[in-house]
Amino acid sequence: MKKLALVGAAALALFASACSSGDQPSSNPGAGSASAPAPGGASGTLTVFAAASLTESFNALGKQFEAAHPGVKVTFDYEGSSSLVQKLDNGAKADVFASADQKNMDKAVQDGVIDGQPTVFATNKLAIAVAKGNPKGIKTFADLTKPGLNVVVCAQQVPCGSATQKVEQTTKTTLKPVSEETNVKQVLAKVQSGDADAGLVYVTDATSAAGKVDKVDFPESSGAVNQYPIAVVKNAPQAALAKQFTDFVLGAQGKAELAKIGFGPGK
Template sequence: MKFVLVAAGTAALALLAGACSSGDEPSTATGSGSSAAPAPAGGTLTVFAAASLTESFTALGKQFEAAHPGVKVSFDYEGSSALVQKLDNGAKADVFASADETTMTKATQSGVIDGRPAVFATNKLAIAVAKGNPKGIKTFADLARPGLTVVVCAKQVPCGSATQKVEKSTGTTLKPASEETDVKQVLAKVQSGDADAGLVYVTDATSAAGKVDKVDFPESSGAVNKYPIAVVKDAPQAALAKEFTDFVLGAQGKAELTKIGFGPAE
């Protein structure tokens, strides 16, 4: 009788221990209703962005880092077409922000973009001139005057494409001293005195206030560039990339972009 009672008690204890053990172990099963994996706690987010986004995106990057302890945002600012070429050649990035939709379309068609790009801002051209505007440049047509040293963006760059649109619509033919690979190089030549004037974006001239003067011209409204942003295909930090694009498209992104003169997404 004692042997039977002991055996029964032992079996009961074994069953109880097994039940407790299985209840303490976390479940590894996943169902169709499970949520997406959260963004990693740390790491580097690599953003390829048009040169004209330098000031606003640098500020947004710092805000994003503050909201994501352990995350570092690294930027590569160049002409949009050059950035697409890098992606086509296998460069690793998480986010791509272009200065026009045409260049983003090329990136999408070449298969380096994941999902559908979203427009987050607009921009238009302005004329950057030396402080005090010593050459008295007041209109777009003035840039064709003899004796002026004018620089523009190369035609394959969004700011260069916009320049060509204005030339065509106004019937004005420019004879630039040089065609630069991005808008910041145009601005730098005006700042250094190597050029009397340069066609840049409103935002670039605004960011360089005190170093150059800005001349607005009405014809620029006929060549407004829309800026799209997208997650790069096979992004090393895909979850963070999605969060950053949402951040740029959100209220904080709009506020920072507006500060420097970007127009709203249309």
């Protein structure tokens, strides 16, 4: 009788255990969960160092990438390309670097902080940002030399500053800026605030600030077109995600988003 009781108790315990396990959620984090990591287990934070002129486009692409890769968070550090290379040289951790010119990307490659071959994904050229209504009547690049005009440009080591210098050389025009900024967004901000009458920015920056500034195009800008390369950073904490993000930027969605505010096509 004791043996029969023990057998019955064991069978009852097994039955209860089976019923209980059927009520528990699956241990698979992707099962029935909208916030599950992307296929392949990708998750975590992806850090992108990007030229300041990419702010609007990359913010939008970052959200699209996150939507396609649940569990991934994309963070951006937007500065002048030369400043970003310096940070990488000093050991800053990042996964992707997108430069506003080839020169700074080449320096990053030479300094050994880039993994693989960079790829050009967009092009850009300069435009003149002026106050709404263009009260100073600026119509040409040469107009920026008018007496009493407060002009702001990027510093020479920054891609937009290098492009400005190239236009000055080809047109034999010498500007006398009241300040030289470390990135193009700072130039744009000074025009928006009224601290400057005009600023040399990219077409994309002036377009993204439509309604806050007016844009004056000038034909000489075609002689100083900047190429934008992108690459995975060496020893990237999220190397696999970094490759996926660069492919995303180079793909159809990336091209479409960049074209919205006037970036030209890359390779």
